[in-house]
Amino acid sequence: MAALLCWATACSATTPIEQLTDRIDAGASRKFIFEKVESPHDFFELDQQGDRVVVRGNSNVTLAKGLHWYLRHYARIHLSWNAMHARLPDTLPPVTRPERHETDLDLRYDLNYCTFSYTMPFWDWARWEEELDWMAMHGINLPLALVGTDVVWRNVLLRLGYTTDEVNAFIAGPAWQAWWLMNNLEGWGGPNTDNWYRRQEELQRRIVGRMRELDIEPVLPGYSGMVPSNAKAKLGLDVTDPGTWNAYQRPAFLSPTDPRFADIAGLYYDELTRLYGRTRYYAMDPFHEGGNTAGVDLRAAGRAIHAAMKRCNPNAAWVVQAWQANPRRELIAAVPRGDLVVLDLFAESRPQWGDTASTWCRPDGFDGHDWIYCMLLNYGGNVGLHGKMDHVLDEFRKARASRFGATLRGVGMTMEGSENNPVMFELLCDLPWLADSVTLDDWLAAYVTARYGRSVPAAHEAWRLLRHSVYECPAASTQQGTHESIFCARPAADAYQVSSWSDMRDYYDPADVIHAAGLLLDAADELRGSDNYAYDLVDVMRQAVAEKGRLVHAAMRAAVEADDVERFDREASRFLSLILVQDSLLVTRPEFRVGTWIGRARQCGQTPEEQAHYEWNARTLITTWGGRAAADRGGLHDYAHREWNGLLRDFYYRRWKLWIDGTSQALRHGDPLPSIDWYAVEEPWTRDTSPYASTPEGDPIDAARRAYRAIMAAD
Template sequence: MKQRQQSHVWSPSLGGWGVLLLLLCISSVVFASPITGLLERIDKGASRKFIIEQVKSDNDFFELDRKGEKVVIRGNNYVSIATGLNWYLKYYAGIHLSWNGMTAKLPDVMLLVLKKERHETSLPYRYGLNYCTFSYSMAFWDWERWEKEIDWMALHGINLPLAITGAETVWYNVLKRLDYSKEEINEFISGPGFFAWWLMNNLEGWGGPNPDSWYKQQVALQKKILKRMREYGIEPVYPGYCGMVPNNAKDKLGLNVSDPGIWCGYRRPAFLQPDDPRFEEISTIYYKELEKLYGKANYYSMDPFHEGGNTAGVDLDAAGKAVMKAMKKANPKAVWVAQAWQNNPRPKMIDNLNQGDLLVLDLYSESRPQWGDPESSWYRKNGFGKHNWIYCMLLNYGGNVGLFGKMDNVINGYFLAKADPHASKTLKGVGMTPEGIENNPVMYELVMELPWHDRPFKKEDWLRRYVIARYGKENVNLQVAWDKLGNSIYNAPKAHVQQGTHESVFCARPGLDVYQVSSWSEMKDYYKPQEVIEAARLMLSAADEFRGNNNFEYDLVDIVRQAVAEKGRLMQKVVASAYRAGDKELFALASQKFLNLILLQDELLGTRSEFRVGKWINEAKALGHTPEEKQLYEWNARVQIATWGNRMAADNGGLRDYAHKEWNGILKDFYYMRWKTYFEHLSQLMDGQNPQKIDFYAIEEPWTKATNPYTTEPVGDCIDTAKKVFAEISSH
C-alpha cells in the first residue's frame, strides 16, 4: 500500500515538483479551517495549542475537553466550535475578546479542562445586527474591521446576521434597468451615513449623491464579507424586495403606488401596490440583480411601512402575499425575516402566510416585547401566532455612549418566554439588534450566552465570572464595583422603556430644564448617581495593578466618563437654580464648573481611540479616493452625529442629537461651544439685556461642514488622566 501511494505521487504527470505542490495543497486545505484562521488572528501560533473536532448533532452544541496536554474544542459546526473556544478563553484562560480588543497573548501552556464541559441549545438561530447598526457603527468600515466583526460574531455564536453592505449597488442596477438615469438614481439612493433609513423605506437621497467608486468598493467589500461568513457556515440575511420604489415612479413609470407619508421631515419612497402588473416584474429584476452580485440567500429581511408608514389604500393581506411570492420565486426555500417594531409586522400582512416561511425578530424584547408578555406596552395577544420568532435585545439607540442595561429583565424575560405555553412553541433563537455597537460589552456577552444556559441564573453569579474573564484575574474591589453597576445603572427596571443609555446632559441642546438629549429617549431616573461614582472610585483603586490591561483600561475610561457625566447633570441643576434665583455670582461659578467638566470629559476620552471623534471621521475620509469624495464622506460622518438631518428634519422632525456621541473632539468643539453660547445668553438676560433668541441649528450646522482635522491616536496615559479627572470632580 505504501509503495503504491508513493508511486502515484511520483507519477510522470506530477513529477518531482508534484509532491511539493500536493503537500502545499494539503497544507492549505488544513489551514483553510476558519477556526484555524480565527485562532491565528487572535494570537499567531495559537492554533497549535488546540485540537478542534467537528461532530454531527441534531442540536447545536460545544464541548470543552482535553487530549493529553492539549485543549479540545468540540462542536457540531464551526460557529458552535468558535462559541466553545470563546467560552474556554473566558472561563478557563481569563481572556475576554471584545470590540475594544480582538487579539490576546495566549499562555505558552493552556489551562487544561479537568472535566468535560458541554453546552447545548435546541434553538437554531442566534441573530445579529439591525439596519441602524450599519449606519451608526459600520458606515465606514473596511475589510480589516469587518474581518474582526465576523470573528466576533462566530465567537459569540451568531449564525444569522443581517448582511446589507453593497445593497445600494443592487438598487443602482435595478433602476438602471428601469430606464432611470445616473442622476435620477443618485437622487434616490442616500449617502453612506444614512443607508439604513433609505433601505427601511424612510427617506430618499439624503447624504448623496454617491460617486461611482463608492458602489464598486462596497460590492468588493460585501463579497469578502459573504465569503468569510459562508466559510464559518454563517447564514447571511439579505435585504429583500418589499415594494419600495422612488417617489417619482408613478409619473416616470406609470406605476400604481401608495404614499407611505413623511418620516421625521423626509418624504418616504413610494410603495408599489401588489396588484400593479409590474410588481412581479420589478421584484424579479431586484432578486436577479441581487443574486448576480452576491448569490442566493436563504433569508431575506423586509419591513414594509416601517416606523409609522401610512398603509391607507393598501390591501395588507395581498401585499404580504406578493412580497412572499416574489421572495419564494427567487428561492423557494427562503424565509422572510421581519422586525417586530411598533405596529410591524402588521398582523393582516402576515396572518395568512404559511408557518415556517416567516421569522419575526422581537426587536425590543428586553423592554417592549411583542411575543405575548401581558405586561408589555407593545403587547400582542397571542404574540406572532403560528410564526417563528427570536428573542432580541436592542439596548442601544443611535450609537450613543453611556453605561446602560436591564440585566435582570434580559435574563428573566428570556426564561419567561421559554416557559410560556404558546411563545415557547415558536421561539427559535436569541438575537442582538442594537442601533449601535462597540459599547457596553457586558450586555452583549450576557444576551448571547442565554441559549447556552439550560436554566435561569442570577446576574450576580454571572457577573462574578464575567469580571474575572474580563480582566484575567480576581480582584475584590473590581467585583464590588461591578456589583454596584450591576444593581444600579445596568439594571433598569422591567417597566422602564427608555431608549438606551441615561443620556449625558453635556450632549443636550442647552436649556434650563434640559433632561434628555434625543427627542424620544423616554428617560426616567432609576439609579443613584453616587453608585456609579463609587464604582469609578473602586476601579481607580485597582488601576495600578491592572495598568496595561486593555479591557480594564477601556472600562476604566468608560466608567469614569459616566461618573463625570453624573456630576455634569448635578451641576447643570445648580446653574439653573442660580439663574432662577438671580444669583449672578453663583451662576458664573456654576456655569464655569459645568463647562470645565466638559473639558475634563474631553481630555479623559482622548486617551482611548475608541472614544475619539477622529476615529469616526478618519474612517470615513479613508474611503474617499479624491478630495471631493473625502469631503462627502466626512460630511456624512459629521452631520449624522450632530444635526442628523437638514433644518426641517433636525428641528421639526426631532432628529437633532439623536446619534449624539460623548467623544473627545466633538465635546470640546461642538457641545462645549453650544453650552458656552447658551450661558452667555443667560448672563446677558441676567444683566437686563435683551439678546436675540439663539438659533441653535445655525450654530450647529457649521461644525457639520467643517474639515478641521481630528486625530485617531490616543493622547496621554489613560490611568493617570482618569485619576486626575476623578480627583477634580471629587473636589466639586
Template sequence: MHANPVNDLLERLDKGASRHFIIEKVKADADFFELDSRNGKIVVRGNNYVNLAAGVNWYLKYYAHVNISWNNMNVKLPNVLPEVKKAERHETNMKFRYDLNYCTHSYSMAFWDWERWEKEIDWMALHGINMPLSIVGTEAVWFNVLKKLGYNRDEINEFICGPGFFAWWLMNNLEGWGGPNPDSWYTQRIALQKKIVKRMRELGIEPVFAGYSGMVPNNAKEKLQLNVSNPGLWCGYRRPAFLQPTDPKFKVIADLYYEEMTRLFGKANYYSMDPFHEGGNVAGVNLDEAGKAIMSAMKKCNPNAIWVAQAWGGNPRAEMIKNLKRGDMIVLDLFSESRPQWGDPESTWYRKNGFDGHDWLYCMLLNYGGNVGLHGKMQHVIDEYFKAKSTPFGQTLKGVGITMEGIENNPVMYELLCELPWHNEKFSKDEWLKDYVTSRYGRFDKSLYDAWIQLSNSIYNCPALSTQQGTHESVFCARPSDKVYQVSSWSEMNDYYDPMEVIEAARKFMSVADNFIGNNNYEYDMVDILRQAIAEKGRLVYKVMMSAKNAKEKELFEEASKRFMNLLDMQDKLLGTRAEFCLGTWTNRAVNLGKTQEEKNLYEWNAKVQITTWGNRTAANDGGLRDYAHREWSGLLKDFYAMRWRTYIDNVISNWNSAKDNQIDYYSLEEKWVNSPIHYSPDTKGNPVKVAKDISKQIF
C-alpha cells in the same frame, strides 16, 4: 492553509494559538459544543463551525480568563493553556442567533473597511452568531435595477442616500439625503460585500440580505406608470413610494431585484423586509395581498428562503402575516427587554396572539443612535428570556438576537445576551458577574467585582417596565436651555438610579488602577465608567446652575457654569486617551474611503452631520432628529458640545438683567461646525490611567 476556518480565526486572535487546540467537527442533531483536553491540547468539539467558535470563546472566558470584545479582538494567550479536567458540554435548541439592526449599519459600520469587518465577523462567530443582517452593497443592487428600469445616473442618485444614511433609505423612511454618491462608492461596496459574505459562509454564518418589499422611488408613478401608494412623511422627509402588490410590475421589479442581488452576492437563505416601517401609511394597501406578494417574490428566488421581519411599533402588521405559511418567517422581537411583542400581557406593545404562530427570536435592543453611556436591564434580560421560554409562546421561540442601533458599547450586556442560548437554567447576574470580572480582567479582583455589583444594581438595573430608549443621556450632549433633561427627542428617560452609586463604583474601579496598568479591558472599562461618573457630576452641577439662574444669584451661576465647563473639558481629555471614544476614529474611517478630495469631503460630511444635526433644518428641528445620534466623544465634546454650552452661558450672563434671554439659533451654529474644514486625528493623547487618576482627584 488550515484544515478549518476556526483555526484561521484562532490565528487572527493570536498568532500561533491554533497549535494549542484540536477542533473536531462532528455530526449531531442538536446544536452543541464540547470542551475537553487531550495530550496537552484543548479539544473543542461541535456540530458546525459557529458552534465550534462559540466553544473556543467559552473556553477562553471560563478557563483561560481571556475576554474577547470589540475593544479587545487581538489577545495574548498564555503559553500553557489551562486543562479542561472534566469534559463540559453545552447544547441548545435555540437554532437562530441573530445580529444587527439596519441602524447598526449606519450608526456604527457606515465607514468600515475590510480589516474592521474581518474582526466583526470573528466576533460574531465567537459569540455564536449564525445569522447577521448583511446589507453592505445593497445600494449597488438598486443602482443596477433602476438603470434597467430606465433611470439615468443622476435620477438614481437622487433616490439612493449617502453613506451615513443607508439604513433609513433601506427601511423606506427617506430618499436621497446625504448623496449623491460617486461611481467609485458602488464599486467599493460590491467588493467589500463579496469579502464579507465569503468569510461568513466559510464560517457557516448565514447572511441575511435585504429582500424586496415594494419600495420604489417617489417619481415611479409617473416615470414607470406604476400603481403606488404614498406612505407619507418620516421626520420631515418624504418616504419612497410603495408599489401595490396587485400591480403586475411588482413581480417584474421584484424579479429584477433578486436577479441582480443573486448575480452580485449569490442567493441567501434569509431575506429581511419591513414595509411600512415606523408609521408608514397603509391606506389603500391590501395587507394580506402585500404579504403574499412579498413572500412569493422571495420564494421564486429561493424556495428555501425565510422572510425575516422586525417587530417594531405596529410591524409586522397582523393582517400581512396571518395567512403566510408557518416556518417561512422569523420575526425579530426587536425590543424584547422593554417592549416585548411575543405575547407578554405586561408589555406596552402587547400583541395578544404574539406573532400568530410564526417563529420568533428574543432580542435585546439596548442602544439607540450609537449613544455613549452605561445602560441595561441585566437581571431582567435573563429573567424575561427564561419566562418567554416557559410560556406557550416558547414553542415558537427559536433563538436570540442582538438588535442594537449602535455597537462598541456596553460589552457586558452583549456578552450576557449571547450566552443565554447556552444556559439551560435561569441564573443570577451576581454569580455570572464573578466569572465575567475574572475573564474580563484576567483574574478576579474584589474591588472590581464590588464595583460591577454596584453598577448592576443601579445603572444596569433599569426598571422592567421602563421603555426608555437606551442610556441615561449625558447632559453635556444636550442642546442647552433652562430645562435640559433628555438629549434626543424620543428617549423617554427617567431617573431610575442614584448617580452617587455610579460615582462610588467609579471610585472603586479607580482604587485598583495601579494593579491593571496596560490591561486593555480594564483601561477601556475604567475610562467608560469614569466617563459616566463625570457625566453624572455634570448633570448635578447643571442643576446648581439653573437654581442659581432662577434665584438670580449671578456669582453662583458663573461659578457653577465654570465648574460645568471644566467637567466637560475633563471628559474630553479622558476620552481622548482611548481610540474608541475619539471623534477622529469615526471621521477618519470616512475620509479614508474617499479616493478624491471631493469624495473624502462628502464622506466626512456624512459622518459629521449624522452624529449632530442628523438632517436638514426641518428634519433636525421639526422632525426631532437633531442629536439623536449624539456621541460623548473627545473632539466632539471640545468643539461642538462645549461651543453650544459656551454660547448659552455667555448669552445668559450678557442678558442677566433683561426679562428674557436672546433666542439662540442652534442649528446655524451646528451647521457651521458640520461644514467646517477642521479634521480630527484618530491618535490618542495621554496614558488612560494617568489621566484618569488626575481627573479622579478633581471629582471624588
C-alpha cells in the same frame, strides 16, 4: 462517537476555525484540536488531549463559541470589540473534565438596519473581519448583511431606464442608508460615486464569503415593494404614497396588484443573487415607523412579497422586525408557518411576544410564527452605560416557559449602535447556553474575572454597584437607551434629555456610578496593562463625569430660577470645566475619539472632494442628523449624539458656552433668557474639515485619576 467528522490541527491553519484562532494569536491553532461533529442540536464541548485543548461542535460557529468559552472560563481572556487579539499562554490551562453546552435555539441573530449607519457605514475589510470573528465566537449564525445593497438598487434602476442622476437622487448617502432601506427617506446624503459602489460591492462579497466559510447564514435584504417616489410618473406604476418620515419624503410603495410587481421584484432578486448569492433568509420591513398604509391591500402585499422571495429561493424565510405596529397582522396573515421569522426588536422593554405586562403586547403573540427574543439596548449609537441586566435574563426565561416558547427560535442583538456596553451583549449571547441553575451573580463574577484576566476585589465590587444602579433600569421602563449625558443636550436651564424620543427617567443614584468609578480606579495597580480594564475604566469614569455634570447643571438651573447671577457664573464655570475634563479623559482611547469616526469616513474616498463628502456625512449624522427641517421640525437633532473627544470640545462645549454667556448677561441685566437658533450654530461644524486625530494620547489611568479628582473637587 456517531458520525464523527473531525480534523486535527496541522502545522499551518487550513480550516476556517483554525484561521480564526490564528487571527486572535498567530500560531495559536496548534494548541487546539477542533472536531466537527454532527448533532441534531447546536452544541459545543471542551475536552483535553495531552497538552492540547479539544473543542468540539457541530458547526464552525459552535466551534468558535466553544473556543471563546474556553478562553473566558479557563484562560481568563476576554475578546471584545476593543480587543480582538490576545497573547495566549505557551501552555494552555487544561480542561480537567469534559464540559458540554447544548441549545435547541438554533437562530442567533445580530444587527439592526440602523447599526449599518450609526456604527458601520465606513468600516473597511479589516474591521469587518474582526466583527465576523466576534460574531462567530459569540455564537451568532444569522446576521443582517446590508453592505452593497445600494449596488443592487443602482443596477435595477438602470435596467428600468433611470439615468445615473436619477439613481443618485434616490439612493441615500453612506450614513443614511439604513433609513433608505427601511423606506423612510430617499436620496439624502448622496450622491454616491462609482468608487463608492465598487468599494461596497467588493466589501459585501468578502463579508458574505467569510460568513459562509464560518457557517453563518447572512440575512440579505429582500424586495418589499419600495420604488422611487417618482415611479408613477417615470414608469407608469400603480403606487401609493406612504407619506413623510420626520420631514423626509418616503419612497413610494408599489401596489401588489400592479402587474409589474413580480417583474420588478424579479429584477431585484436577479441582481442581488448575481452579486451576493442566495440565502435562506431575507429581511423585508415595509411601512416602518408609521408608513401610511391607506389604499394598500396588506394581505395582498404580504402574499406578493412572500411569493417574490419564494421564486428566488423556495426554501427561504422572511425576517421581519416587530417594532411599533409592524408587522401588521394582515400583512403576514397569509404567510405560511415556517416561512416567517419575527424579530421581537425591543423585547427587554416592550416585548410583543405575548407578555401581558408590556405596553406593546400582542395577546396572540405572532400568531404561531417563529420569533426571536431580541435586545435593542442602544439607540443612535449614543455613548453611555445602560441596561436591564437582571430583567434581560428573567424575561428570556419567562418567554421560554410561556406558551409562546414553542415558537421561540433564538435570541438576537438589535442595537442601533454597537461597540458599547459589552457586558450586556455578552450576557445576551450567553442566554441560549446557560443552565437554568446559573444565577446572574455567578455569571457576572465570571465575566469580570475573565475580562480583566484575574479576580480583583475592587473590580468586582465596582461591577456589583454598576449592576444595581445604571444596569438596573426598571423592568417597566420604556426608556430608549442610555441615561443621556447633559453635556450633549441643546442648552437650556430646563434641559434634561438629549434626543426627542429618549423617554428617560432618573432610576439610579449617580453617587453609585461615581463610587464605582473610584473602585475601578483603586484596581489600577493590579490591572495596569489590561486593555479591557483601560477601556472600562475610561468608560465608567466618563459616565461618572457626566453624572457630575448633570448634578452641576441642576445647580445652574436653581441659580437661574433664583436670579442669582453670581451663583450661576460659579456653577457654569464648573460645568464647562467638566466638559473639558471629559474631553481630555477620552483622548486616551481611540474608541472615544471623533477622529476615529471621521478618519474612517475619509478613508473611503479617493479624491479630496469624495473624502470631504464622506466627512460631511459622518459629521452631520452625529450632530444635526439631517437638514434644518429634519433636525428641528423632525426632531432628529442630537439623536445620534456621542460623548467623544473632539466633539465635546469643539461642538458641545461651544454650544453650552454660547448659552451660558447669554444667560449670564440676561441675569445680570434683568433681560429675558437668550433665544438661539441652534441649527444655525450647529450646521457650520458639519461642513468644517479641520482634522481630528484618532490615535490615543496619554495614559488612561493617569487621565482617569485627574478626572476623578475633578469630580470630587466639584463638590
